[in-house]
Amino acid sequence: MKLLSFTEKGIYCPTGDFYIDPWQPVNQAVITHAHSDHARPGSSLYISHPLTKYLLQLRLGNNNYQTMEWGEVIHKNGVKISLHPAGHIIGSSQVRVEYNGEVWVVSGDYKTENDGISGELEIVKCDVFISESTFGLPIYRWKKQKEIQFNMQNWVLKNMEAGRNSVLIAYSLGKTQRILPFLNPVSSDIYVHGAIWNTQEALRMAGVQLPAVKRVTSDFQRGTIKSGVIIAPPGAEASSWVNRFEPYSLGICSGWMQVRGNVRRRNADAGFALSDHADWNGLLDVVKSTGAAKVFVTHGFQSSFSRYLNEIGIEAAEVKTAFGDELEEQSESQLGSEVN
Numbered sequence: 001m002k003l004l005s006f007t008e009k010g011i012y013c014p015t016g017d018f019y020i021d022p023w024q025p026v027n028q029a030v031i032t033h034a035h036s037d038h039a040r041p042g043s044s045l046y047i048s049h050p051l052t053k054y055l056l057q058l059r060l061g062n063n064n065y066q067t068m069e070w071g072e073v074i075h076k077n078g079v080k081i082s083l084h085p086a087g088h089i090i091g092s093s094q095v096r097v098e099y100n101g102e103v104w105v106v107s108g109d110y111k112t113e114n115d116g117i118s119g120e121l122e123i124v125k126c127d128v129f130i131s132e133s134t135f136g137l138p139i140y141r142w143k144k145q146k147e148i149q150f151n152m153q154n155w156v157l158k159n160m161e162a163g164r165n166s167v168l169i170a171y172s173l174g175k176t177q178r179i180l181p182f183l184n185p186v187s188s189d190i191y192v193h194g195a196i197w198n199t200q201e202a203l204r205m206a207g208v209q210l211p212a213v214k215r216v217t218s219d220f221q222r223g224t225i226k227s228g229v230i231i232a233p234p235g236a237e238a239s240s241w242v243n244r245f246e247p248y249s250l251g252i253c254s255g256w257m258q259v260r261g262n263v264r265r266r267n268a269d270a271g272f273a274l275s276d277h278a279d280w281n282g283l284l285d286v287v288k289s290t291g292a293a294k295v296f297v298t299h300g301f302q303s304s305f306s307r308y309l310n311e312i313g314i315e316a317a318e319v320k321t322a323f324g325d326e327l328e329e330q331s332e333s334q335l336g337s338e339v340n
Contacts, residue, residue, distance in 0.1 A: 017077060030081060033109065034055035037323045047074075048083075079098070084124050085119035089174035108132070109132050135280065136304060190228075192215060193236060251270040
């Protein structure tokens with residue numbers, strides 16, 4: 001019997017009788033992070049990092065929650081479970097599972113550059129590693145965060161000089177918290193969509209220190225903000241919500257902006273290839289550093305990435321899951337279409 005198996009409900013540990021990031025309701029769910037493709041409603045118990053708990057409460061409501069600090073160990077039927085920093089977003093974790101000396105690690109989503117707010121990715125040695133591959137193609141190689149910060153600040157300043165607002169599209173959980181420190185030095189007033197405001201409040205309740213923002217409410221009229229900075233979730237750029245900020249320039253913060261054609265397809269004025277996922281080199285470095293003898297590759301370019309791992313001598317197989325950036329974007333799009 002494998003320590004972890006891939007089932008119709010998600011990644012399951014038969015010995016410990018728990019699931020990791022299940023996509024259907026289960027009795028015990030260990031959650032890597034609070035993005036909607038990894039944290040689904042309906043389970044009886046959610047186990048996560050304390051910071052993730054606040055975000056789960058925001059997104060899933062009142063439930064039975066149990067928290068674990070990074071490095072803390074709990075036991076389920078003799079199986080050892082611990083959480084370790086993934087560096088993806090605030091509170092994101094990898095899940096280490098050990099039984100009879102065999103160690104598996106479920107990475108969830110992760111990135112290798114320390115963004116200053118999400119915790120630094122910890123390399124966890126293991127026998128089997130389950131890795132994402134959202135950007136598992138050689139074309140995806142990220143610039144350093146400092147360079148993207150500089151470019152974003154210059155874009156905002158040029159918009160201000162031209163008398164235009166700067167509307168930035170970013171996920172309410174993860175990307176927004178990452179870019180706020182970029183924007184704070186060039187704009188004292190940063191306005192956000194209601195979905196982002198709610199996330200900020202949940203993080204504030206969790207004790208996370210973030211730059212102050214102002215909520216865009218329903219009584220905001222065209223012309224209320226001039227030469228300002230507004231952050232909204234994906235989908236808002238295609239709604240009437242943004243019309244009140246005319247004249248404005250639109251910028252999109254996403255790893256998909258690495259491909260220039262995506263900027264044009266989104267009718268954006270600027271694209272900032274800032275991702276909360278590891279790039280091609282990051283994925284390879286992490287997989288190699290774990291020392292895993294076997295790698296299972298999930299959501300993203302899993303076929304290409306697993307094939308390459310096999311070519312370089314690392315045994316790998318792709319696994320179909322319900323994880324994926326598309327679901328998170330759909331969820332954020334629905335939030336973005338609300339009137340706030």
